[in-house]
Amino acid sequence: MDEEDTAGYREPCAQCAAVDWGISDEGRFYCRSCHNVIERTREVAETTFVRGSTRITTLGRGPRTKRWERGRTWMVCEGFQFILKNQADALLRLGVAPGFKDDVLSQLWRLYLQKSRQAYTSDPVTQGRMKGQSVDWDSDSAAESSIMSASVTDAESNPPSTAGSNAENASDWSGSRSSATYRTARQRCSRSLMTMPRTLALIHLALVWSREALTLSDLLRLVKDGHLPYVNAHEQLPEEMKLSGNEALLFHVESVPSHRTVHKEAQLLVLFLQRPAFPPIGPQTLLHPALLSLRYLVDANLPDELHRWVCGLMDRAGLTEQSLTVGPESDVVLPQYDILTAALIVVTMKVLFGLDDSTEWDLSNKVSSQDAAGERFNLRRWYRLMQAALMRAQQEAGREVARTRWKAKKPIFQTRRQKYVVMKKKRTAEQVQTCFGKLSSCPAEVPGVGPSSFRFCWGDEAGADGPSLHHMTLDGVVTLKHAGLTPSNCSYWHPALRPCRSRLCASHFSDVERTLPRCFVWLLQLFSFMLEVKPGRLYEEVLRVERRVFGTKTPLGGASKRRRRKMSSREEQNFSQEASEKPRNEPPTRRRR
Secondary structure, eight states, X not given: OHXXXXXXXXXXXXXTOOOOEEEOTTSEEEETTTOOEEEEEOOOOOTTOOTTOOSXXXXXXXXXXXXXXXXXXXXXXXXXXXXXXXXXXXXXXXXXXXXXXXXXXXXXXXXXXXXXXXXXXXXXXXXXOEESOOOOSOTTOOTTOOXXXXXXXXXXXXXOOOTTSOHHHHHHTTXXXXXXXXXXXXXXXXXXXXXXXXXXXXXXXHHHHHTOSOOHHHHHHHHHTTSSOOTTGGGGSOTTXXXXXXXXXXXXXXXXXXXXXXXXXXXXXXXXXXXXXXXXXXTTSTTSHHHHHHHHHHHTTOOTTHHHHHHHHHHHTTOOTGGGSXXXXXXXXXXXXXXHHHXXXXXXXXXXXXXXXXXXXXXXXXXXXXXXXXXXXXXXXXXXXXXXXXXXXXXXXXXXXXXXXXXXSSOOOSSHHHHXXXXXXXXXXXXXXXXXXXXXXXOOOOOOOOOOSOSOOBSSSTTOSBOOOTTOBXXXXXXEETTEEEESOOEEEEEOOOOOOTTTOOOOHHHHGGGSOHHHHHHHHHHHHHHTOOHHHHHHHXXXXXXXXXXXXXXXXXXXXXXXXXXXXXXXXXXXXXXHHSOOOOOOOOOOO
């Protein structure tokens, strides 16, 4: 390159008279023979020169940000609308029914905008704008659409603008509140304004209305695995929607909300939207515990015969079709289908095996002595198999969390001064990361794992967590009695079933955990890991199921005391009859992870 740059200069050196010039790093000419540096420099062609431009810039006190860099005026609710649209598109790519987005979610979103007086109303709230460009939910969506609710009567009074209008008119239809009303959490809660956790709550309500097989636990797992945009979802906003100031923090999240938080937000949205009764969730619906329990039994590697006992317990608890549907305004309760199903399985295991750290092991010894062919279900063998798989899954989950990038690639700044500091730290971090990447060997890329409804894989194929126990029978646990199958365990223990006031006291699991049998606590931890909830949440649901089955007329006492009661012959007969009358459903097809 030096020969090409110095080809036009053939003057001899003033000291050694040699014609052998080179160019230093500073762009100066030097003699290669005597290293004499002269005043001549290399001429660099300006490739970014545009005709009509000038190199001289006028200094002024005006804003440094150009007008086109500020973006256009847009509403806060339009940013959430864009994120909801991306989340719905991601669910459609994962196999959700096509009508979920246009027929259900978009109508719920329009109803929310009307109830919060942000759009579709003749009396909108104070209009405050942010910088950006309006985003329509759908190009051919009509404002007068009212499939979900007949209460949307003012839709035509303030419809969304067409694509050909200017930026001011395009954002006026949303009628969002002033951005100042979003700044404090108390204001957002009192006025039912949208937040990032509420986007997931609205998605969950739309899934329940559509009777999709995705539970709330499945939805949060998709978010955690990155299949559903939520963490750093603001990075997908258009370039015209500039985020700045305190309002931009509304779209900035670096963690996945808990199951309790999203369910509570969904319950508040049901009360706020004042929806009528949701479509019924019947036993033939995949979201109903009758079919959802099949999936959890397959995932937990439990025998298929256990399903009929779960259905018998479900009938005895009175969990009918009406009790699993969101009722009218006077009785609005959003069921937790995933936690309820896991609680039914836990209670069924207590009925059959005892789970008091004594009965289950005696039954296992009995099965081991009578089962020579290895066709009967042995709880001890199942526990050892599941414990090893659970430990591996927990370690892998910890590594996945460590590999997750929680920081956004496009950070949000509240002030211009903060922007310079953050960008400088980001450049430094990227340089250090690049240097470490060059010095160390490149790690092997982790293969991408597709979404799955199962946490474990059972079978004989490569990569399985262990052999499958689904085909095994419960002959060593149940006996033929009263012209039907009856559990060999004739006693059932439970804590005090006196209900607590939810507003006055929280979960007592942390207080009574030390007094509970270890096998029962381990079973709670297993299903809590499968659903990604806290064990105390599942424990409270188990108590609710036991209150429905056995009633609350138990001796009063401390919550830590366990009550052991012997099941009457009539209870055994009813339970065995309900279990024997239930048809055996085929287990769902297991998808590989």
